[in-house]
Amino acid sequence: xxxxxxxxxxxGFDRVDMPNKDKILSSCPNAEEKASVRKGTGKRNALILAVxxxxxxxxxxxxxxVKEYNDAVTFFEEYSLSTxxxxxxxxxxxxxxxxxxxxxxxxxxxxILDQVKGYVVGVSVPSSEELKKVWDDLTVSNDGPYxxxxxDNEIEEEGIIRSGEMMFFKIIDCEVIWENKIPLRDGYVEDxxxxxxxxxxxVYGVYSPSARGSxxxxxxxxxxxxxxxxxxxxxxxxxxxFSVSAVLPSxxxxxxxxxxxxxxxxxxxxxxxxxxxxKNVTEIGNKGIWxxxxxxxxxxxxxxxYQQNEKLVKVSDEGEISDGFxxxxxxxxxxxxxxxxxxxxxxxxxxxxxxxGREIVSGHGEIVSVLDEIIDMYMIEIGEHPxxxxxxxxxxxxxxxxENYTAVLLVCDSESGRPSxxxxxxxxxxxxxxxxxxxxxxxxxxxxxDSYYSPATSSFSIGGACxxxxxxxxxxxxxxxxxxxxxxxxxxx
Amino acid sequence: MSERRxxxxxxxxxxxxxxxxxxxxxxxxxxxxxxxxxxxxxxxxDAEDVLQETMIETVKYAHSYKxxxxxxxxxxxxxxxxAIDLVRRRKNHLSLEDSAVESLESExxxxxxxxxxxxxxxxxxxxxxxxxxxxIYAELPFKDVAKAxxxxxxxxxxxxxxxxxxxxxxxxxxxx
Numbered sequence: 001x002x003x004x005x006x007x008x009x010x011x012g013f014d015r016v017d018m019p020n021k022d023k024i025l026s027s028c029p030n031a032e033e034k035a036s037v038r039k040g041t042g043k044r045n046a047l048i049l050a051v052x053x054x055x056x057x058x059x060x061x062x063x064x065x066v067k068e069y070n071d072a073v074t075f076f077e078e079y080s081l082s083t084x085x086x087x088x089x090x091x092x093x094x095x096x097x098x099x100x101x102x103x104x105x106x107x108x109x110x111x112i113l114d115q116v117k118g119y120v121v122g123v124s125v126p127s128s129e130e131l132k133k134v135w136d137d138l139t140v141s142n143d144g145p146y147x148x149x150x151x152d153n154e155i156e157e158e159g160i161i162r163s164g165e166m167m168f169f170k171i172i173d174c175e176v177i178w179e180n181k182i183p184l185r186d187g188y189v190e191d192x193x194x195x196x197x198x199x200x201x202x203v204y205g206v207y208s209p210s211a212r213g214s215x216x217x218x219x220x221x222x223x224x225x226x227x228x229x230x231x232x233x234x235x236x237x238x239x240x241x242f243s244v245s246a247v248l249p250s251x252x253x254x255x256x257x258x259x260x261x262x263x264x265x266x267x268x269x270x271x272x273x274x275x276x277x278x279k280n281v282t283e284i285g286n287k288g289i290w291x292x293x294x295x296x297x298x299x300x301x302x303x304x305x306y307q308q309n310e311k312l313v314k315v316s317d318e319g320e321i322s323d324g325f326x327x328x329x330x331x332x333x334x335x336x337x338x339x340x341x342x343x344x345x346x347x348x349x350x351x352x353x354x355x356x357g358r359e360i361v362s363g364h365g366e367i368v369s370v371l372d373e374i375i376d377m378y379m380i381e382i383g384e385h386p387x388x389x390x391x392x393x394x395x396x397x398x399x400x401x402x403e404n405y406t407a408v409l410l411v412c413d414s415e416s417g418r419p420s421x422x423x424x425x426x427x428x429x430x431x432x433x434x435x436x437x438x439x440x441x442x443x444x445x446x447x448x449x450d451s452y453y454s455p456a457t458s459s460f461s462i463g464g465a466c467x468x469x470x471x472x473x474x475x476x477x478x479x480x481x482x483x484x485x486x487x488x489x490x491x492x493x
Numbered sequence: 494m495s496e497r498r499x500x501x502x503x504x505x506x507x508x509x510x511x512x513x514x515x516x517x518x519x520x521x522x523x524x525x526x527x528x529x530x531x532x533x534x535x536x537x538x539d540a541e542d543v544l545q546e547t548m549i550e551t552v553k554y555a556h557s558y559k560x561x562x563x564x565x566x567x568x569x570x571x572x573x574x575x576a577i578d579l580v581r582r583r584k585n586h587l588s589l590e591d592s593a594v595e596s597l598e599s600e601x602x603x604x605x606x607x608x609x610x611x612x613x614x615x616x617x618x619x620x621x622x623x624x625x626x627x628x629i630y631a632e633l634p635f636k637d638v639a640k641a642x643x644x645x646x647x648x649x650x651x652x653x654x655x656x657x658x659x660x661x662x663x664x665x666x667x668x669x
Contacts, residue, residue: 012610013630025515027549322634322636
């Protein structure tokens with residue numbers, strides 16, 4: 001029996017005769033229903049009043065969006081509401097107020113991690129031989145047999161150069177099995193997801209439909225994973241700026257976690273034909289969707305921005321947000337990079353950075369204390385002190401970075417979503433969570449093996465190389481092994 | 494939107510003493526209130542009493558309705574409490590007067606009015622029934638189900654999942 005069947009059965013309530021309305025209402029204090037003539041039902045009259053009230057609402061400045069305006073007008077027409085005396089933006093505002101629920105992210109619980117029980121996992125410091133070859137072993141990891149690139153077929157449109165289209169391909173053992181074009185320009189692929197036991201692969205991202213770039217649309221394209229045939233492409237152009245941040249498989253097809261106009265969380269369910277079967281919009285403010293994972297019969301979603309640390313919120317199967325929390329400790333900031341449900345618990349892969357008396361934001365903000373020390377050293381006149389200069393400091397830099405970073409795996413209770421224990425590894429940042437062929441959970445961490453200071457680079461200040469460790473957990477959630485994989489990844493902050 | 498917005502406007506007018514607005518609330522949610530009450534009390538007459546009681550309480554407590562919150566959830570929370578109270582009062586009453594049992598059996602029950610619903614709900618305990626009715630029939634979001642039942646959102650989701658699993662395991666079918 002599925003939910004649809006339960007709903008069908010419960011709709012039997014609607015076939016039971018209701019008690020007499022007049023009898024019910026007449027017994028209420030001062031409740032009378034006047035027999036005045038109405039144009040429609042009481043519901044419609046109230047709606048007409050709602051429009052009149054809405055006409056007095058303060059205007060919210062927003063760009064004129066043709067599609068949204070057309071949707072709003074259609075909606076007004078459907079309910080026989082008058083748009084007289086309402087401006088274009090007022091019509092849109094009333095429509096958006098009506099269909100969008102707000103979620104106050106300020107209402108989040110802060111989980112204090114200082115009291116959570118933890119286990120320290122040891123890793124070995126690389127030997128000198130390993131350090132010699134670490135930069136040779138550094139590889140750009142590929143998550144799987146699928147990847148993408150951007151074509152060089154630029155064109156000129158309205159006097160503006162438009163970037164090339166996207167190619168998505170499948171590769172096994174360095175051989176391209178198939179490739180197919182996603183004929184969208186000025187865009188990028190966010191990621192892809194395999195589902196239905198590897199039968200389909202859905203690629204998603206953002207593109208700009210016009211040369212002027214005044215609008216960004218989201219897209220999802222479904223490919224047959226075996227043949228590479230494109231089955232359908234869905235374009236989301238509801239907003240001026242729309243991005244598909246994450247896609248997960250669902251019972252009916254796919255679930256997309258999107259952002260609309262940088263202030264709305266747009267939850268969209270699609271079936272296998274690419275038709276939208278459910279949509280829910282919640283205003284969350286300017287927060288990025290960083291990670292999403294299945295959790296219970298819904299999802300858990302990580303929201304964040306580079307001005308504020310992230311928060312986790314629960315999302316129901318219908319896209320409604322409830323209960324938010326963030327992780328904190330008096331002395332330490334935690335940054336979550338992956339999450340997964342396993343064995344009835346929620347696992348959050350994160351890394352911890354000491355606060356040293358200041359609030360830390362992710363990215364460059366994590367290495368502020370390390371950079372402070374570099375600058376202190378730099379201030380020593382070269383030649384005055386034998387230990388001054390970048391060359392020697394590089395040896396200490398790796399040690400300072402290892403002191404600055406600890407990989408953490410938070411094990412969260414399935415009832416409350418709060419962490420009950422954690423595993424930590426010093427000198428490391430964290431990677432992904434996955435399941436192996438035996439159904440065991442794998443947690444990858446990256447131990448900082450070597451590093452360098454790069455003040456002239458615009459995108460990062462400290463670079464490095466990390467040895468990857470893989471930690472295996474059994475279905476009870478016990479750590480059963482930790483091994484060095486031989487892979488080396490890069491580190492950049 | 495229309496139903497929710499209409500109810501919000503009506504509750505606002507009710508606060509200002511406009512009793513005509515009660516008819517709007519009845520039009521919007523009367524069926525839902527009655528059905529939820531029937532699902533809990535399993536008795537037509539009791540459900541009718543709950544409907545009446547809920548409309549009276551809507552008038553009485555309209556001033557406490559918080560604008561912006563879900564009016565359907567607010568009304569159904571009152572209906573649920575009213576239905577549970579009535580069931581408990583009835584149980585106490587029946588224990589004292591055995592003759593009342595016979596009269597109850599002759600009244601219209603959920604089993605006689607909607608046997609398929611009764612077959613479904615009898616597989617669940619009291620809390621699970623309410624969660625299934627509020628979530629699937631009334632289509633309340635979990636946060637409102639939790640408020641109506643005075644439990645946390647996580648507990649509501651957990652019990653909901655348990656109820657669904659119970660229905661799946663009893664029916665022997667593949668859920669979803």
